[in-house]
Amino acid sequence: MKLTIHEIAQSLYLPLGTVRRWIRQGRIPIHKNGSDFVFNEAILSKWASAHNLAFAPPKKGPEKQQDPELENLFSAIKRGGVFYDVKGDDVASTLKVAVENINVLNNHSKENLYQRLLERENLTSTGIGKGVAIPHPRSFLSDADYRPFITTCFLEKPIEFAALDNKPVFVMFILLCPSVKSHLHLLSRLAFCIRDDSFVDFLKTFPSSDKLLLKIADFEEQLDRTDQY
Amino acid sequence: MRIFKSWRYPASWKFFRLDDRLLLMLMAVIVGLCSGLAALALNRSLIAMFDWVHQYHHIWWSFVLPAIGAALSSLFLEKIVVEGAGHGVPEVIYSVSRYGGLLRFRSSYSRLISSCLTIGSGGSAGPEAPVVMSGAAIGSNIAKYFSLNDRQRVTLVGCGAAGAISSIFNAPIAGMVFSIEVILGEWKSVNIIPIAIASVAGAEISRILQGNQIIFSHLQFNINLLDIFSCLGLAILTAVASIMLTRMLRSMYGISNKISAPIWVRAAAGGCAVGIIGLFLPVVLGEGYHAVQTMIGGTFSQGLALVALASLAKIVATSLTLGWGGSGGIFAPCLVIGSLVGLTYHQCLILFWPSISWVNEGYFALLGMAGLISGMLQAPLTGIFLIVEITGGYEVILPLIIVSAISTSLCHYIEPASFYLKELVERGHLLRPGTDARVLSDLDVREVIEENCITLKQNMLLRDFINIIKISPRNYFPVEDEKTDNFLGIIHLDDIRPYLFNPDMYDVVILGQIMDTQVDVVHPDDDLSEVLRKMDTHHLFSMPVVSNNKFIGLISKASILDQYRKELVVQTSQ
């Protein structure tokens, strides 16, 4: 196999200077042929594992799958859907009705989700104040191959949620993410929005799905701007 | 045209690329033959020169002869070859440690000529160290001609040294062991086989051209237990003699350096002194192999006083020759001094215990030689094998081992570094493979540096800094000047951790106020051992690398450890 020295250094996860020095000292089975470097892939692989080094030769073929980017609120909320007049007198029944609405899951998963949401509520309330709650399962569903989504449920009437400020809750954002990273990411963004009183007031008007998404997009733009330094 | 070009790059032929051991073996044969020839050439010319000079020995002014020889030799080295005198073997070891055995081409022949001049005219030195240097240089230049890499070149340097020693002494095992023990310092199978082959090649060519002779033959010895015990005392005496020789050599170097006469005048002065001593005690002149032969043969037969005086005189003569600018090695003088010391000891034994029938004095001469070589070089195996091979006396191997081992240990206790290695150790240049010093000297700051650091500007607010902390994986942040990009200081996360969650401070604190400007920096050209020392004294785990006032990256102990381990594994597990 013929590669340039930069590619070799990258495949071995070593600095360029080190690889060059080892070739000069004869410690690595790679030979210099003018400005190209020639080696036998199998032998180099064996050498690397014998010396505790990682070796990942560049593969010829389809590009490696890029790590999926973290999704933002906009797409998550869109995917989860917005529902109005969700019935229920207490936490448990409201959650049950809300979960029923989620049509991306099958019945078995819905039951599973409901149990976990209840479990989480019993630990501490997910009512974070100002009438907003963000129920989410404590650990993630076993079939982790799904995209994150947030189901927005505007309740028919406010219910006691044992929230932090003891105010009754009028809207629930059910958060379902496949990984800790995406969960934290969405949670922090949502919290940023909710921290703004004007957003909560906006929610109290029970806005339509499009208006809600627009508002969310606005907030996300703000966030993206501060993230640039 | 391709064929013509590629014959000079055998290491890249497909056959050899996979496994270069066969290539090294073939090269070893070539190197062994060449260095063997070089050794023979020196040997023959020494014999010829000594015979020629001998005619003049009866003239009254013959004591100037060593002076002339030493002066000529140092002039030759300084002006014609422009190399500089001094021992070749430390230079070979230095180059093997640090530069993969690169030696100048002129070293392959310069020392042969200069030592021929020094020794042939009567100077008290040995031809072995120059021959080792020539052999090593021959190996190195053959490796250079065929564009071999460092590891292969080092092996060929070892082959050259082994070929030279085995040829000049007709002692293949000693050549091998010397090369591995002293020059290379590591016993690896990939080295041993080519070196063995070169050793055989050198010895073989010597046998073909000179005949298979044992240099110092001797009578049968009848050894009994008491003789074996007595060698303990001899070991101690030889250790003392080795230390004396080492110290005296060093003091002579020191005195010679203080005098500001040109180098050939100093060499002449030393030679004169040797000549004068030689007038009274001719045994101190030249190599001294004739004398050794008589001593081992048991026919030296001089009284205690004379022998003791002779050994002291030889020590002084050797120091004068070598310390004042002459060119040569210490092997042969060690053999002579050793035999003389052995004889002294034998005479003492007879003096104190006249009733016991001690074995022939040749036996003690033999053991004395072994003791002195092992003590000076601190290489007991070389001493043992050399003596066994040059005397053919395997039956004395038991006392031989005892004397070598004890002498080495005593000398090591008093002088921790052997004669060849002393100056290298003092300068910190003895880098044996697989040692901490070697790993650190191979690694470069540029290989350990982490460059993906986010830099701050001194007029940024704490608020901006918070945003950066969100995405940076580090604890240290360098601060640069807005206009010139010059490095100003470092901010460590620990310093502002208490204030990170106090939003009131976000717009009030300017980074230029809180940065640390009195920070130790590292330059890309610094030695890694120096960097680690700085880190240890100031208890730092991370330091900025700054060049030309610009920040380049960070160097941390964690990344050093990572690279250090990788380097150590690769260096030691071939």
Place this chain on the structure above:
Amino acid sequence: MKMEAQLFHIFRNNPLGRETLLQSIYFCKKLGASPVVYIPKFTRFLMYFENDVVQIDLDSSYLSSPDTAITHATDLLEQGGVSIRFFEPKHYTATTLPDIHTNFDYMACPRSISDLSTKIGLGYIGPKVRRIVNSARFPVLITSPVYKEWHSIAVFFGGSANAVNALKLGFRISRETDLPLDVFTYVGKVSRKSYKQAIKDENLEKEMDRFVNKWHIFEKGSFEENLYKVPHTALVILGAYGHGLIKNFVFGSKMEKIQSIISNNLLIVGPNYVATQ
């Protein structure tokens, strides 16, 4: 922040050496490199390359007036506006034989460093300089005898692998200095097409379009006559070796002619040159 390129310069403390240092400073400023100046204390030193150790015996004028050497060099560097860095050898092979490492990016040499100044003239490149060019991984800048600024770049392209390296170096310098680049090729026994083919083989057509102002291909007249067309204010970049059987032993014939006829600054690319990009 990437590290700046470094140019190694051995300072000769006399008017001739001043010209060479000024030239090095100019080169560094143009390329954003920084000079590393060595004021020798001994006439000899060893340069350890990858496959060769070269002993340099400096002409004794290099050691003249050591007490003023540092001040002279510092003044010149300050006036030139480049950073002041002096090289102190850290390792010594013998007490009077310092080791000089070779991880520089450029090295500046006068035409000879072992011979008296009187011998330095066109047509002569000292044997040590030749050995350095042969073994070095960096290009060697052979300065013109008098300080002369250069305002364009001229690359001699002969089609060999060495010449391709020289051409790539030319592209890089043109890009970094924004100076116009001209390529000169003398069509000898081979046809014009084969040079174009050589460019195509190395995938350099795009760069040729982007950087090269004009590709002068000389088909008529002798080589020497055509050299007049090389602008006298150009930095000339060329490979040291050409084609042929004995290519590793002597400089190429064209290279010898060039260095004996024109007095521009020459940046010579040796066979072991490795591009740092």
